[in-house]
Amino acid sequence: MTWEIVIGLEVHTQLSTSSKIFSGAATAYGAEPNTQADAVSIALPGVLPVLNKGAVERAIKFGLAIGAHIAPRSVFARKNYFYPDLPKGYQISQFDLPVVGQGALTIQVEPLSGSGKPYEKTVRITRAHLEEDAGKSIHGDFHGMTGIDLNRAGTPLLEIVSEPDMCSAAEAVAYAKALHSLVRWIGICDGNMQEGSFRCDVNVSVRRPGAPLGTRREIKNLNSFKFMQQAIDFEVQWQIDTLENGGKIQQATILFNPDTGETRAMRSKEDAHDYRYFPDPDLLPLDITPAILEQVRATLPELPQVRRERYIGDYALTAYDANNLTASREMADFFDSCLNEIGTPNAKLCSNWLTGEVTAQLNRDGLDITQCPVTPQQLSGMLARIVDNTISNSGAKEVFRTLWAEGGKADAIIEAKGLKQVSDSGAIEALVDEIIAANADKVAEYRSGKDKLFGFFVGLAMKASKGKANPAQLNEILLQKLAG
Amino acid sequence: MFNSSLQQLGSALRAGQISSVELTQLYLDRIAALNPALNAYITTDAGTSLAQARAADTMLANGTAQALTGIPIAQKDIFCAKGWRTTCGSKMLENFVSPYDAHVIGQFNNAGAVNLGKTNMDEFAMGSSNETSYFGTVKNPWDQSRVPGGSSGGAAAAVAARLCAAATGTDTGGSIRQPAALCGISGLKPTYGVVSRYGMIAFASSLDQAGPMARSAEDLAMLLNAMAGFDERDSTSLQRDKEDYARDLSKPLDGLRIGLPKEFFAEGLGNDVAQTVEAAIAEYKKLGASVVEISLPNSKLSVPVYYVLAPAEASSNLSRFDGVRYGYRAPEYTDLADMYEKSRAQGFGAEVKRRIMIGTYVLSHGYYDAYYLQAQKIRRLIAQDFTEAFKQCDVIMGPTAPSTAFKLGEKGDDPVQMYLSDIYTIAVNLAGLPGMSIPCGFGANDMPVGLQIIGNYFDEARMLNAAHQYQLATDWHSRAPQGL
Numbered sequence: 001m002t003w004e005i006v007i008g009l010e011v012h013t014q015l016s017t018s019s020k021i022f023s024g025a026a027t028a029y030g031a032e033p034n035t036q037a038d039a040v041s042i043a044l045p046g047v048l049p050v051l052n053k054g055a056v057e058r059a060i061k062f063g064l065a066i067g068a069h070i071a072p073r074s075v076f077a078r079k080n081y082f083y084p085d086l087p088k089g090y091q092i093s094q095f096d097l098p099v100v101g102q103g104a105l106t107i108q109v110e111p112l113s114g115s116g117k118p119y120e121k122t123v124r125i126t127r128a129h130l131e132e133d134a135g136k137s138i139h140g141d142f143h144g145m146t147g148i149d150l151n152r153a154g155t156p157l158l159e160i161v162s163e164p165d166m167c168s169a170a171e172a173v174a175y176a177k178a179l180h181s182l183v184r185w186i187g188i189c190d191g192n193m194q195e196g197s198f199r200c201d202v203n204v205s206v207r208r209p210g211a212p213l214g215t216r217r218e219i220k221n222l223n224s225f226k227f228m229q230q231a232i233d234f235e236v237q238w239q240i241d242t243l244e245n246g247g248k249i250q251q252a253t254i255l256f257n258p259d260t261g262e263t264r265a266m267r268s269k270e271d272a273h274d275y276r277y278f279p280d281p282d283l284l285p286l287d288i289t290p291a292i293l294e295q296v297r298a299t300l301p302e303l304p305q306v307r308r309e310r311y312i313g314d315y316a317l318t319a320y321d322a323n324n325l326t327a328s329r330e331m332a333d334f335f336d337s338c339l340n341e342i343g344t345p346n347a348k349l350c351s352n353w354l355t356g357e358v359t360a361q362l363n364r365d366g367l368d369i370t371q372c373p374v375t376p377q378q379l380s381g382m383l384a385r386i387v388d389n390t391i392s393n394s395g396a397k398e399v400f401r402t403l404w405a406e407g408g409k410a411d412a413i414i415e416a417k418g419l420k421q422v423s424d425s426g427a428i429e430a431l432v433d434e435i436i437a438a439n440a441d442k443v444a445e446y447r448s449g450k451d452k453l454f455g456f457f458v459g460l461a462m463k464a465s466k467g468k469a470n471p472a473q474l475n476e477i478l479l480q481k482l483a484g
Numbered sequence: 485m486f487n488s489s490l491q492q493l494g495s496a497l498r499a500g501q502i503s504s505v506e507l508t509q510l511y512l513d514r515i516a517a518l519n520p521a522l523n524a525y526i527t528t529d530a531g532t533s534l535a536q537a538r539a540a541d542t543m544l545a546n547g548t549a550q551a552l553t554g555i556p557i558a559q560k561d562i563f564c565a566k567g568w569r570t571t572c573g574s575k576m577l578e579n580f581v582s583p584y585d586a587h588v589i590g591q592f593n594n595a596g597a598v599n600l601g602k603t604n605m606d607e608f609a610m611g612s613s614n615e616t617s618y619f620g621t622v623k624n625p626w627d628q629s630r631v632p633g634g635s636s637g638g639a640a641a642a643v644a645a646r647l648c649a650a651a652t653g654t655d656t657g658g659s660i661r662q663p664a665a666l667c668g669i670s671g672l673k674p675t676y677g678v679v680s681r682y683g684m685i686a687f688a689s690s691l692d693q694a695g696p697m698a699r700s701a702e703d704l705a706m707l708l709n710a711m712a713g714f715d716e717r718d719s720t721s722l723q724r725d726k727e728d729y730a731r732d733l734s735k736p737l738d739g740l741r742i743g744l745p746k747e748f749f750a751e752g753l754g755n756d757v758a759q760t761v762e763a764a765i766a767e768y769k770k771l772g773a774s775v776v777e778i779s780l781p782n783s784k785l786s787v788p789v790y791y792v793l794a795p796a797e798a799s800s801n802l803s804r805f806d807g808v809r810y811g812y813r814a815p816e817y818t819d820l821a822d823m824y825e826k827s828r829a830q831g832f833g834a835e836v837k838r839r840i841m842i843g844t845y846v847l848s849h850g851y852y853d854a855y856y857l858q859a860q861k862i863r864r865l866i867a868q869d870f871t872e873a874f875k876q877c878d879v880i881m882g883p884t885a886p887s888t889a890f891k892l893g894e895k896g897d898d899p900v901q902m903y904l905s906d907i908y909t910i911a912v913n914l915a916g917l918p919g920m921s922i923p924c925g926f927g928a929n930d931m932p933v934g935l936q937i938i939g940n941y942f943d944e945a946r947m948l949n950a951a952h953q954y955q956l957a958t959d960w961h962s963r964a965p966q967g968l
Contacts, residue, residue, distance in 0.1 A: 039584055043804045045577065046564045046586055046683040048718050078800050080847070082824055089803020148808065276847035278856060281690035281797055283719050 003206045003240050006213060007172045007232065008164035011179055012157050013189040014133070014197040015058045021132050021156035022049030022092065029195045033138075037150035041135075043087035048282050051076075055156035058188035059099045059130050060288065060296040062158060065186050065303055066125050068103025070293060076130075076283045080276040084148050085135035093159075095277040098129035099286060100158075106305060107178040108323050111170050118320070123175045124163040130286075131157050152196075158188070164203065164213070169232035173225050176200055185304050185329040193223045200228060205249070206239045214239070215249040219256050219263060231256035235263050307332055315339075315347035324355045331369045334376055341380030346387055353383065357397065361404055374403045382410035389470055395419040423470040425477065428461075431469070432481050435460050446482055457482065485510060486646035487964065490555060490703045493649055497544055497554040504537040504544065504554030507649075508598050511556045515601065515647050518968055521628065524642040526561050526619045527569050528601035536598045543596050552710055553596030558648035560639050561602035562609055563694075564683040565589045568599070572685045573607040573617040573635075576805045576812045576831035586683020587715045588652055588694050595710045600648050604638030607833045608802065609659055609687040611635050612905040613895065616835040621892055624667060625965040626931055630889040633663030633905075639697045640667035645968055650698040650707055654684060656691045657790050658884075658909025661921035664697055665884035665934020668923045670951065670961060671697040672704045675941050676916035677722035679708075680715030686801040688794035689720075691913040700961050701922060701951035705730035708944060724942070732949040738772035740950060743877030745780045748908055754887040756927030761883045764924035764935045764954070768881070771953055776876050780869040785862050786911040787903055792846050792859035793914075798836075799843025805831065838899065867915040874940045879950055883908055884921040884934035908936060918944050922951045923960040932960075 023040035040047045063070045077095035103125045110118045135153035166172045183189040200222045205214035222228045252265045304326045311322040385391045402413045446453040540554035564582035571577045606616040614622040614637025622637040624630040625645035632641040636653030640663035653660040655673035664671030672695045679694040696707030708729045715721045807813035807827030814826030846855035895902045912919035924935035939947040955961045
């Protein structure tokens with residue numbers, strides 16, 4: 001009997017404001033401990049929160065990008081619990097009235113293993129709400145005491161909660177990647193997972209097909225897609241094994257250990273806090289007027305989904321290519337810049353180069369597209385020479401390697417390296433005539449039916465042209481002349 | 485000099501008849517003589533006060549003085565003042581020196597006023613007799629065996645005993661008006677949002693409001709002019725044009741419609757207070773006002789509603805006092821939970837702990853709807869009662885407190901009796917309306933009686949007008965306790 005996997009995600013995205021959500025303190029990563037902790041971050045007696053409009057705009061942007069309902073009035077609530085890195089003894093969050101309501105994200109799933117085909121899936125997003133981050137407790141270093149760094153306290157977060165719509169690690173990872181790409185695309189989060197700007201909590205349960213939902217366990221704080229996949233795979237197997245051995249799943253919060261590849265329980269449901277949520281009396285309800293909504297909508301870039309469809313519809317690219325090109329806004333913008341230079345009829349060629357050679361080189365050098373040493377102008381300059389038959393594909397690769405390593409312009413490199421194809425049919429004809437004259441015996445063999453000798457003639461001609469003859473042209477002329 | 489109005493003091497200072505240093509020293513000497521008995525101040529700092537006085541004298545000399553420049557004002561110890569110990573009446577903050585100024589403190593500093601010291605108060609403003617202060621009870625200057633009221637008991641006693649020219653207070657359920665009544669002085673709680681709460685240590689954020697305490701309505705107007713105004717650091721501060729609260733002081737009262745809530749003159753009101761307040765109403769009729777009986781049918785629910793909402797907010801507001809970053813930390817503890825428990829158990833007094841427990845309870849899962857939400861609904865009904873009432877009258881008048889000052893220790897064992905001291909004042913906070921108390925005679929044991937004046941939202945100028953005209957016609961406000 002088979003098991004069904006049910007997965008839902010809660011993703012904390014750190015919003016890319018330069019100051020905190022309720023104070024003017026800076027949010028930059030990596031500062032000396034407590035140097036970005038102002039009176040509000042420390043929660044001195046008497047201080048009050050003032051909402052950062054930039055955080056609200058980013059939340060609205062996200063809501064619009066997933067086609068969600070933006071609440072005309074949402075409310076900040078206090079989530080009360082004691083912890084040393086939670087300076088006020090409560091976290092300001094949103095509870096029953098979040099700023100972003102139900103929306104959806106369409107994802108492209110590539111099965112992680114096996115031979116399954118890529119497919120599309122729509123994941124429903126339950127809500128997204130604004131809240132403040134806590135500080136950090138630092139263990140070690142302090143002679144048995146714990147250090148508290150409040151630099152991060154008050155950093156704006158948008159917590160994005162999905163429905164339990166995913167039924168494999170592949171889908172969960174695809175959703176997380178799509179979300180990661182989207183928040184960077186619309187410019188609300190830098191997406192830096194090492195620095196904790198994009199943190200995923202994954203709720204996992206299993207059930208028999210048709211059975212009600214199983215008890216879930218929540219894997220906290222996954223900060224890489226690889227770990228997410230490993231953690232889900234391990235957890236799913238653990239739950240199935242437990243159930244098949246007659247055990248029961250207890251609701252729990254669990255942590256993934258990347259070193260062992262295992263999950264372990266952190267706290268059970270019995271330890272769950274009663275957070276005593278209530279509306280924060282220090283903050284007014286957040287009113288978002290239609291005017292504000294339109295103002296934010298106007299700043300929204302063309303969304304990845306829209307651009308993807310456009311690439312498929314207008315440029316006849318495959319879904320696979322369109323996905324790759326819209327994996328990040330920077331890649332898509334790079335592609336569009338190239339098309340601006342060489343024209344949309346060459347979209348396929350351009351796409352092939354970007355998703356092929358360019359991506360391969362970037363991966364090899366550990367760079368992303370924003371760090372690409374070859375500009376769209378440089379690349380287009382080279383592509384244009386392919387289009388007008390000045391260089392062959394192998395010539396182009398050499399031009400590209402030079403552009404990558406040394407910069408410069410394609411035309412100059414072609415000139416300097418003598419990579420220009422011979423496309424002058426007169427010159428090629430003369431060359432072919434010479435070869436035919438010098439190899440009368442082979443020509444006779446060919447003409448008597450030994451077709452395979454055609455390659456031999458091509459080889460001779462190419463050698464004679466020092467590799468520069470336009471291959472298509474050469475073929476054509478050879479065929480013609482050999483036919484007699 | 486000690487009986488001069490703020491206007492007179494300002495004129496004398498600007499005319500050079502007395503310097504701010506001389507005036508401040510006079511008060512410091514009087515405090516040194518009388519405070520050991522009255523205990524109205526928790527902290528004085530002659531050096532800092534005199535330095536401010538010297539700065540004020542410079543302003544007075546170079547013509548940059550404003551209305552309050554050089555005048556010594558006592559600040560309730562709930563306001564954070566840079567460099568001043570700010571205790572909020574609690575052991576928890578016994579050694580807390582504020583690194584920043586509350587908005588109110590900043591306003592007085594900008595006006596060139598002198599901070600004469602920090603006045604005693606019920607711990608975290610929770611009390612109606614000043615008996616919950618960690619720094620000892622304050623004695624009522626009219627009879628030192630009696631309470632001054634609370635929580636702004638130190639401020640009221642200091643004004644009555646001429647230990648300052650004027651003072652600030654805060655009022656969450658009557659904490660300005662009730663001690664003003666019990667000490668025979670004038671006090672005003674403005675409309676919620678008129679004075680910024682920034683830097684004022686929070687008790688119940690949706691109810692807390694700072695206001696002036698002085699010997700006359702005229703002085704109150706001058707102080708409120710300095711205190712009021714929009715402050716972007718408090719999200720509940722109201723964005724309104726600056727107004728002159730003294731503008732209507734001299735208007736005659738002809739045609740003023742006074743509403744008398746029948747619920748305020750019912751069971752529970754002392755006969756002596758009733759008669760004194762009725763005499764004051766008769767005086768108002770002589771001044772040209774008319775009287776109409778009104779009803780505030782839900783006001784009887786205000787005490788229970790208040791004792792759900794205020795503790796709920798307080799339980800959360802006081803979570804920051806955890807011994808981690810500042811304030812009291814237990815000297816010995818075994819682990820984190822033990823540190824929290826011991827620090828808070830030792831740092832907070834009994835009344836504060838009682839309210840934290842009530843507040844925690846009413847916000848808990850399963851009780852929230854029955855208590856907190858229900859109380860919020862009734863709160864709206866109470867506010868609606870006032871809206872209805874103000875269709876029939878311009879101001880509402882009645883007793884401030886049900887009795888005159890009671891004996892020290894008399895109600896200490898019975899919190900409910902103590903809570904009923906604020907039965908006439910609490911509804912005003914729940915509705916967010918402005919309310920004031922002015923002396924209107926003497927009741928049993930020759931103790932002062934306060935007349936409460938409640939205005940519609942932002943009607944402070946009209947209330948001050950009504951109070952001032954009464955004070956022109958009577959001399960209750962200029963009576964001073966004898967034998968000090």
